Amino acid sequence: xxVRFMSYEDLPKIRLPNGNDVFISDSTxxxxxxxxxxxxxxxxxxxxxxxxxxxxIEKLEVFLFSSTDKRAAREMLDxxxxxxxxxxxxxxxxxxxxVLEMDGIRETGILMSISDPHILxxxxxxxxxxxxxxxxxxxxxxxxxxxxxxxxxxxxxRSDLEGFVYPLVREIIDIDRNCTIRICDTLGYGxxxxxxxxxxxxxxxxxxxxxxxxxxxETHIHDDFGFGTVNSIAGYWYGANWSNLTFLGIxxxxxxxxxxxxxxxxxxxxxxxxxxxxxxxxxxAQFMEEHVGIRVPRNKxxxxxxxxxxxxGIHTAA
Amino acid sequence: MIRNPxxxxxxxxxxxxxxxxxxxxxxxxxxxxxxKVEEALRELIDMDVSVNxxxxxxxxxxxxxxxxxxxxxxxxxxxxxxLKAYVEKYFLFESIFEKESHTSGDPMPD
Numbered sequence: 137x138x139v140r141f142m143s144y145e146d147l148p149k150i151r152l153p154n155g156n157d158v159f160i161s162d163s164t165x166x167x168x169x170x171x172x173x174x175x176x177x178x179x180x181x182x183x184x185x186x187x188x189x190x191x192x193i194e195k196l197e198v199f200l201f202s203s204t205d206k207r208a209a210r211e212m213l214d215x216x217x218x219x220x221x222x223x224x225x226x227x228x229x230x231x232x233x234x235v236l237e238m239d240g241i242r243e244t245g246i247l248m249s250i251s252d253p254h255i256l257x258x259x260x261x262x263x264x265x266x267x268x269x270x271x272x273x274x275x276x277x278x279x280x281x282x283x284x285x286x287x288x289x290x291x292x293x294r295s296d297l298e299g300f301v302y303p304l305v306r307e308i309i310d311i312d313r314n315c316t317i318r319i320c321d322t323l324g325y326g327x328x329x330x331x332x333x334x335x336x337x338x339x340x341x342x343x344x345x346x347x348x349x350x351x352x353x354e355t356h357i358h359d360d361f362g363f364g365t366v367n368s369i370a371g372y373w374y375g376a377n378w379s380n381l382t383f384l385g386i387x388x389x390x391x392x393x394x395x396x397x398x399x400x401x402x403x404x405x406x407x408x409x410x411x412x413x414x415x416x417x418x419x420x421a422q423f424m425e426e427h428v429g430i431r432v433p434r435n436k437x438x439x440x441x442x443x444x445x446x447x448x449g450i451h452t453a454a
Numbered sequence: 455m456i457r458n459p460x461x462x463x464x465x466x467x468x469x470x471x472x473x474x475x476x477x478x479x480x481x482x483x484x485x486x487x488x489x490k491v492e493e494a495l496r497e498l499i500d501m502d503v504s505v506n507x508x509x510x511x512x513x514x515x516x517x518x519x520x521x522x523x524x525x526x527x528x529x530x531x532x533x534x535x536x537l538k539a540y541v542e543k544y545f546l547f548e549s550i551f552e553k554e555s556h557t558s559g560d561p562m563p564d
Contacts, residue, residue, distance in 0.1 A: 143460055396470075404465045418471040444467040444474045446455045447531065448481035454461040 149407040156408045158372050160398065161195035161354065161380045162188050165208070166224055167392055168382035169199075173429075180427050181208040184383070185219070187420040191399065192412045193219045197245055197380075200224075200234040213240040222286075227274035236281055243284035245318065246274050250301055251291035264300050272307055279312050286316040286354065293325035297334045297341070302348065309350055316352035316378060317345055321367060324360030324390065328370035338367045342374040354378035357393045359385055364393030369401060383420065384430055384439070396421075396438040456485060478532040480523035484516055491515065494534070494541040511544040 141147050152158065164184055169176050176184070181204075188196060196219040198212070199205045212221045223235035223244035235244040248271040249259055255267045271287070278285050287308050295301050308315050319326075319341055326338045334340070338355065345353050355371035355378070357364045368379040385394035396417050402409040421439035424430045434442045446452045455462050459474065467474050476486050488507050495503050505512055518540065522528040 144465065400465070400470065404469060414469055415471040438470055439472075444463065444472050445477050446462065446474070447477040447479040447486070450481075450483075451462045452455045452476060453483055453485040454455055454457060 150405050151407050152372055154372075154375050156406075158377050158379075159194040160395065160412075161197065161222075161378055162193050162219060162382065162395060163197055163356070163380050163392065164188075164382045164386060164395070166197045166199055167356075167380075167388070168386040170388050171386045171391065172388070174386065176428055178204050178208050178211075182211055183423060183427070185212050185215075187383075187416055187423070188219050189215075189217060190413060190416045191420075193395075195220045195222055195243075195378075197222045197224045200238055206238065209238055209241070213238070223283075225274070225278075227271050229274070229277050232274060232278050232281070232283070235278075235283065241283075243286065244278055245286040245288045245316075246271070246278060247288050247290060248304075249290040250304070251295040253294065254291045268300075268304055268307075271304070272311065275308060275311050275315070284314065285312050286318050288318045288320050288356070290320045291322040292319055292341070293321045293335050294323065295335055297344075301335075302344065305345065305348060305350065309348070314351050316354050317350050318354045318356050318378075318380065319345075319371070319376070321355070321357040324358040324363065326357060326363065326367045328363060328366045338370050339374040342371055342376050346375045352377055354380055355393075356380040358387065359390040359392060359394075362390075364391075365397040365401070368393040368398050384424055384432065384436070386424075386430060394437075400438050456489065478519065478537060479530075480520075480528075482519075484512060487516055487519075488512060490534075490537055491541055491545070494538045495545060498538060498541060498546065514544055515540045 165176065165181055168174070185196070198209050198221060200209055200223060209221055220243070221241060223238065223241050225231035225235055225244050226247045232244060232246070235241050249255055249267070252264070255261050255264060259267065261267050261270070275285055275287065289301060292301060305317055308317070319338065321338065325336055327336050328338055330337050330339045332340070338357075342353055353371070353376040355368050355376050357367040364385060368381065371379055379393065379398060381395035381398055382392040383395045385391040399412055399414055399417070403412050403414055417439055421432050425432055432439055434440050437443070459466070476489060478487060478490055484507055488505050491505050491512060492503060495501070495505070519532055
């Protein structure tokens with residue numbers, strides 16, 4: 137039996153082992169906007185929202201701290217369509233109140249820094265117990281006020297999974313069964329395969345959370361080691377139903393897993409992702425270059441100028 | 455690429471709203487040059503002409519471009535505008551002169 141792949145149609149599509157109920161949330165306007173040297177105007181935020189809408193992205197998250205943040209959120213919410221606008225809060229009632237004051241937002245993420253360096257040095261807390269109490273109180277407050285929640289487990293790939301993270305997750309899902317547990321690989325230490333010791337394997341983490349009965353799992357992967365998109369896809373592979381991405385991978389330091397790469401993979405290689413329309417990606421990248429001041433490298437996957445430019449005699453003549 | 459994009463394109467450009475472009479650089483062969491010259495001619499004289507791959511004018515343009523790179527005078531691709539200038543020089547102006555003195559030149563539309 138001879139197998140011959142002579143056209144795109146001949147190439148077998150991949151199937152996600154846990155089915156196609158997976159979604160994308162965008163953080164271009166939140167984590168992306170935290171990129172040094174980037175200020176996105178109100179008008180441009182709305183343009184970005186439009187592009188995400190055209191692509192079919194299900195959800196995005198925004199800050200609500202400045203007046204521009206609030207005006208942008210208001211205008212997006214008033215359009216009343218996808219992506220759903222959600223909030224982003226630190227684990228305190230003031231931040232959650234900002235979300236509650238923005239009529240129409242039904243979900244917020246709550247920052248729960250989970251590694252010891254983040255708890256002790258960044259937050260300046262006396263220890264894990266203080267952090268635990270603070271996070272669960274904030275979660276309870278959000279739930280009591282009718283919000284859907286996400287727990288952003290920051291710096292999880294440098295944390296004590298068995299000793300602190302998983303016991304905390306149990307308490308989180310006791311408070312909110314449907315809380316989305318966000319695996320925040322904040323420094324990009326995660327790897328996309330199993331058989332590693334804790335805390336580096338994204339697949340092991342996802343599998344373990346599923347076994348604990350977590351319904352919604354989301355990856356949020358930084359690209360410091362260049363594994364952003366592959367870890368996001370590994371997340372889907374092992375049972376995460378969301379990945380949180382930024383367009384062009386903009387974000388702090390090396391940035392985040394790229395939205396356009398995950399989209400291209402799902403759309404062209406995986407069965408059943410007709411729901412995403414990628415035909416505006418090239419225009420979206422040009423918009424980011426012209427208006428937001430991001431320079432797109434010529435050889436950047438999906439949107440670089442070279443992707444469909446051919447020069448060499450050997451390749452072009454074929 | 456020219457015969458079938460499936461050979462070196464992982465997915466069709468339309469999927470991401472992009473368009474394919476052929477560039478002339480140090481590794482380009484006459485096959486690409488031929489297509490680019492035909493494109494330039496179409497723009498310059500508003501006519502579809504097909505150029506023979508062994509056309510002497512095409513060879514002259516090819517060696518002139520190759521020389522640029524061999525002498526390391528050039529680091530970037532040849533732009534469409536520059537190529538148009540070559541086409542004007544060799545196909546439009548020079549060929550009028552050549553017609554009178556050079557009988558072995560291929561007739562332009564073949």
